Amino acid sequence: MDKFSVFSARLVEKGEYFTSGHRACQGCAEALAVRLVMKALGRNTIVAMATGCMEIVSSPLPTTAWEVPWIHVAFENASAVISGCESGMKAMMRKGKLPPKKINFVAMGGDGATADIGMGQLSGALERGHDMIYVCYDNEAYMNTGIQRSSSTPWGASTTTSPAGKVSKGQYTQKKDMPKIAIAHNIPYVATACPSFPFDLMDKVEKAAAIEGPAYLHILSVCPTGWRIPSEEAIKYGRLAVNTCVFPLYEYEHGEYSLTYRPHPILPVREYIEGQGRFRHLGSEDIDSIQERTRMEYEKLVKLSEED
Amino acid sequence: MAKERKGIEVSLAIAEAVGQADCDLISAYPITPQTHIVEHLSEMVADAHLDAEFVPVESEHSAMSVCCGAAAVGARTFTSTSSQGLALMAEIFFIASAMRLPVVMALANRSLSAPLSIWNDHSDTMMVRDGGWIHVFVENGQEAYDHVFWAFRVAEDPAVRLPVALNIDGFIMTHMIEPVDFEDDELIKRYIPEFRMEKPLHPDNPVSMGCFAMPEIYSEAQMTRERALVDSYATCVKAWEEWAAVTGRQYHPVETYRADDAEYCIVTMGSLGETAMAAVDELREQGEKVGVIKIRLWRPFPFDDLYRAAAGKHTLIVLDRAISFGGPGGPVALELRSALCNSPQAPVVVNYVAGLASRDVTVEDFKAIILGGKAKSAEGDVAGFTFYGLRG
Amino acid sequence: MARPMDEIRWQDLEIGAAVSEHGSSSEYKTGTWRSLRPVVDKDQCIRCGVCWLYCPDVAIKQSEDGYFEADLEYCKGCGICARECPVGCISVVIEEF
Ligand SMILES: Cc1ncc(C[n+]2csc(CCOP(=O)(O)OP(=O)(O)O)c2C)c(N)n1
Ligand code: SF4
Ligand code: SF4
Ligand code: SF4
Ligand SMILES: [Mg+2]
Numbered sequence: 001m002d003k004f005s006v007f008s009a010r011l012v013e014k015g016e017y018f019t020s021g022h023r024a025c026q027g028c029a030e031a032l033a034v035r036l037v038m039k040a041l042g043r044n045t046i047v048a049m050a051t052g053c054m055e056i057v058s059s060p061l062p063t064t065a066w067e068v069p070w071i072h073v074a075f076e077n078a079s080a081v082i083s084g085c086e087s088g089m090k091a092m093m094r095k096g097k098l099p100p101k102k103i104n105f106v107a108m109g110g111d112g113a114t115a116d117i118g119m120g121q122l123s124g125a126l127e128r129g130h131d132m133i134y135v136c137y138d139n140e141a142y143m144n145t146g147i148q149r150s151s152s153t154p155w156g157a158s159t160t161t162s163p164a165g166k167v168s169k170g171q172y173t174q175k176k177d178m179p180k181i182a183i184a185h186n187i188p189y190v191a192t193a194c195p196s197f198p199f200d201l202m203d204k205v206e207k208a209a210a211i212e213g214p215a216y217l218h219i220l221s222v223c224p225t226g227w228r229i230p231s232e233e234a235i236k237y238g239r240l241a242v243n244t245c246v247f248p249l250y251e252y253e254h255g256e257y258s259l260t261y262r263p264h265p266i267l268p269v270r271e272y273i274e275g276q277g278r279f280r281h282l283g284s285e286d287i288d289s290i291q292e293r294t295r296m297e298y299e300k301l302v303k304l305s306e307e308d
Numbered sequence: 309m310a311k312e313r314k315g316i317e318v319s320l321a322i323a324e325a326v327g328q329a330d331c332d333l334i335s336a337y338p339i340t341p342q343t344h345i346v347e348h349l350s351e352m353v354a355d356a357h358l359d360a361e362f363v364p365v366e367s368e369h370s371a372m373s374v375c376c377g378a379a380a381v382g383a384r385t386f387t388s389t390s391s392q393g394l395a396l397m398a399e400i401f402f403i404a405s406a407m408r409l410p411v412v413m414a415l416a417n418r419s420l421s422a423p424l425s426i427w428n429d430h431s432d433t434m435m436v437r438d439g440g441w442i443h444v445f446v447e448n449g450q451e452a453y454d455h456v457f458w459a460f461r462v463a464e465d466p467a468v469r470l471p472v473a474l475n476i477d478g479f480i481m482t483h484m485i486e487p488v489d490f491e492d493d494e495l496i497k498r499y500i501p502e503f504r505m506e507k508p509l510h511p512d513n514p515v516s517m518g519c520f521a522m523p524e525i526y527s528e529a530q531m532t533r534e535r536a537l538v539d540s541y542a543t544c545v546k547a548w549e550e551w552a553a554v555t556g557r558q559y560h561p562v563e564t565y566r567a568d569d570a571e572y573c574i575v576t577m578g579s580l581g582e583t584a585m586a587a588v589d590e591l592r593e594q595g596e597k598v599g600v601i602k603i604r605l606w607r608p609f610p611f612d613d614l615y616r617a618a619a620g621k622h623t624l625i626v627l628d629r630a631i632s633f634g635g636p637g638g639p640v641a642l643e644l645r646s647a648l649c650n651s652p653q654a655p656v657v658v659n660y661v662a663g664l665a666s667r668d669v670t671v672e673d674f675k676a677i678i679l680g681g682k683a684k685s686a687e688g689d690v691a692g693f694t695f696y697g698l699r700g
Numbered sequence: 701m702a703r704p705m706d707e708i709r710w711q712d713l714e715i716g717a718a719v720s721e722h723g724s725s726s727e728y729k730t731g732t733w734r735s736l737r738p739v740v741d742k743d744q745c746i747r748c749g750v751c752w753l754y755c756p757d758v759a760i761k762q763s764e765d766g767y768f769e770a771d772l773e774y775c776k777g778c779g780i781c782a783r784e785c786p787v788g789c790i791s792v793v794i795e796e797f
Binding site for chain 1: 330335367374376380385407502518519
């Protein structure tokens with residue numbers, strides 16, 4: 001690997017496999033997440049991507065932002081498509097139709113593609129045990145179609161289909177816990193990550209790639225457009241999500257939980273909520289209730305990781 | 309496998325053919341009446357009788373998606389479904405052809421819900437008529453067996469690279485035990501050489517597949533599909549000729565029976581052809597100048613073959629096994645009417661819909677349909693369609 | 701070099717409308733989107749690479765002398781690098797093309 005020297009950022013893989021010229025909005029941390037994931041995966045990778053922002057911004061004909069083989073078929077089926085790539089190549093290598101090679105088979109999709117429309121197909125692929133990685137880029141709504149709610153949108157967020165109004169506080173359901181659903185498939189590796197913590201993220205991707213069998217990565221990907229924050233604050237809000245424990249960073253490896261980062265001190269969720277346009281309508285009591293729920297969820301996670 | 313004649317259930321013959329074709333990946337989901345095909349394939353894989361990956365997916369949508377992924381890396385790929393399964397995979401059906409992924413699918417034709425029915429007609433396949441696939445219809449077990457190889461041969465041809473749907477009437481064919489002449493493996497290997505895809509997904513040569521199109525370029529992308537499908541006709545015919553040269557069994561895009569001097573022809577697709585021929589034999593004995601026209605290649609539509617077959621006929625009586633609700637009749641009649649409308653001395657087209665959900669169409673029924681069509685033609689009662697055998 | 705979209709004839713498209721010119725999006729210069737421009741004060745820069753690592757647009761390049769600078773062909777002017785620079789040596793100025 002060709003690396004910069006001295007400072008830790010400069011130790012990161014220099015090669016870029018998701019390149020410039022993509023059409024993501026200014027300050028899109030989902031695009032940054034894709035870039036970092038690809039750096040960690042490297043050249044010997046095949047990507048199957050779901051319809052969504054990252055697919056659209058990276059592939060307007062006749063160009064592509066991808067430096068690795070990449071396929072997009074539809075919205076809900078990236079995990080089935082990568083299953084086919086993996087199994088097809090496995091058969092051909094076994095039969096001598098292709099020379100053997102270690103390849104990372106990676107499916108990617110947004111939170112809508114993952115937690116909603118593609119849930120059945122993801123479950124099928126995880127359960128079948130393909131040697132693959134599934135990466136969910138969670139920007140907490142259907143951004144590509146104009147900021148509609150998904151089951152991964154947090155309580156209280158105003159989106160175009162969960163708008164705040166006279167009798168509405170925005171999204172009225174709690175965020176679906178996708179990593180736990182992945183864990184319920186008894187796969188060898190599940191982790192959460194955020195590009196505001198790039199080294200943690202890339203370590204997890206490398207781990208997922210090294211492990212045989214299915215791995216699931218859930219990456220909180222700040223979307224300045226949909227969250228209604230200034231573009232330069234995309235990294236800051238990711239950091240706040242983690243430091244307030246709204247989005248804890250943890251791994252689940254061969255049956256054991258571990259927190260990969262413990263914020264000290266834990267910041268009040270208010271710091272995360274305030275300043276995001278999607279939460280602007282929330283009052284003090286609403287933020288308190290988010291605080292309470294965040295605390296409880298985090299404590300559960302700490303307990304799980306201490307048990308192990 | 310060596311050359312031999314076997315009495316075998318047609319579904320199993322199809323599965324054995326997929327094995328002889330040395331398929332790399334099979335992905336499918338159970339649905340009647342297709343199930344025996346994939347059950348047998350999974351047995352073959354389990355017994356190491358076929359070295360392939362069998363991917364037991366959780367839906368037909370996934371089955372087609374898995375096949376797309378596998379075809380994109382250059383694997384020889386097979387799936388099979390029916391009816392609701394096809395409806396569920398329809399989204400990806402269209403994409404497979406657009407991305408030029410040469411998946412082969414045995415489509416055990418079955419009626420669509422509702423009401424739920426597991427029996428046979430052509431409403432499922434007609435739903436995806438415009439999906440950009442090559443569609444072929446077969447009439448018996450031997451034809452089904454032969455066309456598995458033909459389907460791979462055509463689909464993977466570098467000049468074609470399109471998916472192929474092999475339409476087989478559910479139950480009427482899939483569950484019948486018939487005599488089938490099996491060919492030996494060496495012959496098959498020569499007929500379908502190893503699939504060598506140009507630019508598959510591979511890290512050695514990164515390619516992006518399934519990019520999105522702005523309005524400035526979408527039409528151009530659609531034109532490439534249209535031309536690929538139209539141009540595949542030549543390979544379809546050539547592949548039949550090559551098959552005839554090695555097996556002696558010859559197929560054509562449109563086939564006729566006692567049609568040369570016929571004034572009235574019944575037009576069928578699929579397994580009812582044999583019953584239609586028997587009816588024509590009986591009517592001929594009564595002095596009726598009748599014949600049969602069978603459409604084997606449905607997409608790309610064989611216009612010239614149809615013109616030749618229809619030339620000089622007074623009336624074509626089209627038996628449709630699906631309805632275009634609220635439209636001008638059954639889909640096959642609609643196709644023939646539009647294909648023939650500008651040709652000189654175009655025959656009259658009379659349309660019957662019959663045999664929905666395996667409702668019997670016997671020799672007697674065919675005789676009634678042919679004579680009824682003749683009478684309608686004489687009366688000028690030729691618009692729309694007639695629901696044959698309907699109560700009430 | 702990929703042709704502009706509206707000059708492409710259907711015959712020019714690859715099979716299945718695939719794109720084998722990988723990384724060709726770089727022909728599209730997203731720098732024109734920019735209304736703000738990051739400017740590095742090299743005197744303060746510690747050449748840590750943090751700005752480079754966080755740029756969503758792969759628009760920061762390291763020069764021969766080890767400094768990191770925005771590639772104005774692609775920089776969309778999001779301001780992330782300026783915000784994240786640990787020594788605060790990137791300022792953002794209004795772009796005048
Ligand atoms: C079957 C189907 N339904 C709906 C759509 C429309 N659609 C495309 S992308 C998208 C939302 C994507 O959201 P997400 O997966 O969260 O990705 P993001 O754009 O937020 O990155 C929707 C609803 C579609 N393409 N296909
Ligand atoms: S809408 Fe959000 S996720 Fe989509 S490209 Fe823009 S910033 Fe990125
Ligand atoms: S982040 Fe700041 S200090 Fe570090 S290399 Fe960039 S400009 Fe220099
Ligand atoms: S302003 Fe944004 S796009 Fe431009 S170099 Fe800095 S981080 Fe990259
Ligand atoms: Mg999303």
